[in-house]
Amino acid sequence: MELGGIIEYGLFFLSFVGIYALLSLGLNLQWGLTGQFNIGIAGFFAVGAYTSAILTTAPSPHHLGGFGMPLAVGLVFAMVLAGLVAVLVGLLTVRLRTDYLAIATIGIAEIIRLGLKNEEWLTNGVRGIPGIPRPFAETLGQSDGVFLLVVVVLILMVYLALEAARRSPWGRVLRAIRENEDGVRAAGKHIERFRLEAFVVGSMIMGLGGALFAHFVGFISPEAFTPEFATFLVWVMLIAGGSGNNKGAVLGALIIWLVWTGTEFLTSMAPPEYVTQAGALRLLMIGILVQVILLVRPDGLLPEETADRTK
Amino acid sequence: MTDLLQLLVFGIVFGSILTLGAIGVSLIFGILRFAHFAHGDMMTVGAYFALVFVVQAGWPIYMALPAAMIGAAVLAILIDQSVYRRLRRTAPVILLISSFGMALLLRAAAQLIWGTDNQVYQPGINVPYVVFDIRIKPDHLVIVGASVILVFAFHLFLKMTRMGKAMRAMSDNVDLARVSGIDSERVVIWTWVIGGALAAAAGVLLALDTRLNPQLGWNVLLPIFAATIVGGIGRVYGAIAGGMFIGIATELSTAVLLPAYKPAVAFTLMVLVLILRPQGLVRGMN
Numbered sequence: 001m002e003l004g005g006i007i008e009y010g011l012f013f014l015s016f017v018g019i020y021a022l023l024s025l026g027l028n029l030q031w032g033l034t035g036q037f038n039i040g041i042a043g044f045f046a047v048g049a050y051t052s053a054i055l056t057t058a059p060s061p062h063h064l065g066g067f068g069m070p071l072a073v074g075l076v077f078a079m080v081l082a083g084l085v086a087v088l089v090g091l092l093t094v095r096l097r098t099d100y101l102a103i104a105t106i107g108i109a110e111i112i113r114l115g116l117k118n119e120e121w122l123t124n125g126v127r128g129i130p131g132i133p134r135p136f137a138e139t140l141g142q143s144d145g146v147f148l149l150v151v152v153v154l155i156l157m158v159y160l161a162l163e164a165a166r167r168s169p170w171g172r173v174l175r176a177i178r179e180n181e182d183g184v185r186a187a188g189k190h191i192e193r194f195r196l197e198a199f200v201v202g203s204m205i206m207g208l209g210g211a212l213f214a215h216f217v218g219f220i221s222p223e224a225f226t227p228e229f230a231t232f233l234v235w236v237m238l239i240a241g242g243s244g245n246n247k248g249a250v251l252g253a254l255i256i257w258l259v260w261t262g263t264e265f266l267t268s269m270a271p272p273e274y275v276t277q278a279g280a281l282r283l284l285m286i287g288i289l290v291q292v293i294l295l296v297r298p299d300g301l302l303p304e305e306t307a308d309r310t311k
Numbered sequence: 312m313t314d315l316l317q318l319l320v321f322g323i324v325f326g327s328i329l330t331l332g333a334i335g336v337s338l339i340f341g342i343l344r345f346a347h348f349a350h351g352d353m354m355t356v357g358a359y360f361a362l363v364f365v366v367q368a369g370w371p372i373y374m375a376l377p378a379a380m381i382g383a384a385v386l387a388i389l390i391d392q393s394v395y396r397r398l399r400r401t402a403p404v405i406l407l408i409s410s411f412g413m414a415l416l417l418r419a420a421a422q423l424i425w426g427t428d429n430q431v432y433q434p435g436i437n438v439p440y441v442v443f444d445i446r447i448k449p450d451h452l453v454i455v456g457a458s459v460i461l462v463f464a465f466h467l468f469l470k471m472t473r474m475g476k477a478m479r480a481m482s483d484n485v486d487l488a489r490v491s492g493i494d495s496e497r498v499v500i501w502t503w504v505i506g507g508a509l510a511a512a513a514g515v516l517l518a519l520d521t522r523l524n525p526q527l528g529w530n531v532l533l534p535i536f537a538a539t540i541v542g543g544i545g546r547v548y549g550a551i552a553g554g555m556f557i558g559i560a561t562e563l564s565t566a567v568l569l570p571a572y573k574p575a576v577a578f579t580l581m582v583l584v585l586i587l588r589p590q591g592l593v594r595g596m597n
Contacts, residue, residue: 035404037404037407037408039348039411092582092585092586093585096585098404098407099340099345099346099404099407099544100540100585102346102348102407103346103533103536103540103581104582106348106533107533107536107574107578107581107582108578110533110574110575110578111572111574111575111578114571114572114574114575117571118569118571118572228415232411232412232415235408235411235412236412239408277422277423277426280418280419280420280422280423280525281419281423283415283416283418283419284416284419284420284423286415287412287413287415287416287419288416290408290409290412291394291409291412291413291416294394294398294405294408294409294412295394295397295398298401298405
């Protein structure tokens with residue numbers, strides 16, 4: 001492969017890493033800081049993707065809209081809608097153990113996926129929504145470089161905001177809730193409110209990631225939002241990188257996406273009778289990887305910074 | 312009216328299957344304190360075990376079913392001893408993550424070994440009996456019958472054996488059970504034996520009712536969790552009521568909703584129970 005091809009592939013690769021880094025950062029706020037177990041990432045991801053797609057595509061008889069609005073409007077509403085879904089889920093589960101949140105989030109994600117598949121007037125069903133515009137496509141063209149730049153800027157904004165939040169009194173309360181709920185309650189904090197805030201903000205970041213995904217690939221259908229790819233990989237990324245650590249969330253996205261892409265090369269070398277099964281083989285490898293990480297290095301590559309280490 | 316009665320029959324069949332799954336989830340939650348997300352895929356693998364006995368060994372289904380249950384129980388113990396046991400000392404939520412990963416691992420393995428195509432235990436048409444215009448397949452009777460026998464056997468185990476008593480004690484209060492000399496590791500092993508075996512039975516019966524493919528168990532995980540929660544998570548007798556309730560309600564819902572939304576109906580009912588009857592969630596087996 002000559003140099004131009006490598007650079008092109010690198011930009012494409014890093015764009016995906018960037019989208020996953022956003023999902024992973026959102027999850028870090030929910031799980032890493034607050035200890036909330038969201039395994040419905042796919043749902044918030046899908047809501048973000050479809051919202052922005054419907055708002056920004058050209059009018060189509062096959063689905064609701066499109067409304068041909070500017071991309072920024074799509075991104076903002078993607079976050080708003082993902083946030084609203086999160087408020088609903090959060091209000092239902094905020095008082096319950098995290099197991100219930102896990103079941104509720106996976107339930108919502110499945111219902112959203114069923115809805116996307118069956119409500120053709122809204123989403124064009126399994127045929128999906130094509131022609132979703134790239135950022136600045138009219139002025140700067142379809143280049144992956146431009147897209148990557150947009151993603152990097154957004155990640156930086158999210159990252160800096162989350163770091164500031166983590167160090168703030170608000171972030172301290174979240175970590176305190178994770179460590180000792182009763183203690184925080186005794187200190188007079190309104191635990192449910194803090195939890196709900198963290199859950200909603202984290203889900204909004206996931207919605208943003210979904211919108212960017214839609215604008216990057218240009219075509220979305222319900223198949224892109226299965227729990228395997230949209231939820232499980234994100235969890236592996238955060239655990240591998242180090243939950244509780246925002247740098248770890250980004251690093252995990254990079255490394256696991258590298259591993260995930262690497263498994264594609266590995267399976268392409270597998271005997272021909274397994275080629276049709278490549279997807280399952282890759283999932284199997286990632287499934288084993290996550291068990292190994294949990295057993296061998298449960299804190300991840302960059303463990304959470306504790307108080308005495310940040311001095 | 313006939314239509315509704317027909318749906319009621321389907322509901323009882325589906326409910327019997329859910330009950331077997333929900334008992335396992337509830338028992339595992341009661342003893343190990345985590346929601347076992349790999350339960351659906353354990354059903355799938357169990358159903359494939361039976362397929363191996365039927366197709367390769369030529370066994371009839373009533374012999375393949377217990378064999379598959381033993382196979383799944385062994386598999387559940389292996390998974391527990393190789394992975395879950397080492398994670399038990401950490402927070403229960405780590406087990407939740409691990410089991411979520413295990414779910415994918417099992418599903419991917421099933422797909423690799425047995426392929427993605429729909430398969431059946433016995434080709435051919437299952438000619439239904441017609442009673443007052445209601446069609447009941449012989450397989451439906453097998454499913455409900457097997458489920459009743461298994462649930463009753465489990466009930467006897469829980470009430471009559473020392474291990475059953477130890478399980479009830481541990482589900483009520485782990486620390487108290489430990490200090491009174493119950494070997495908690497043995498109870499955990501038996502929890503997996505029962506959870507795995509009943510999951511396999513649920514998988515085989517579900518495959519008998521529909522078709523066997525790698526998504527079989529994952530597709531019903533949500534209704535099973537709903538049944539578990541409706542019955543009161545950790546309460547195994549509640550799981551029976553929850554399973555029947557969710558099974559019948561989801562089938563009846565197809566009279567007005569697309570069948571594709573069945574999991575959504577189960578989920579909505581679960582949420583309603585969580586809001587209206589949270590006291591139904593009190594732990595304890597009795």
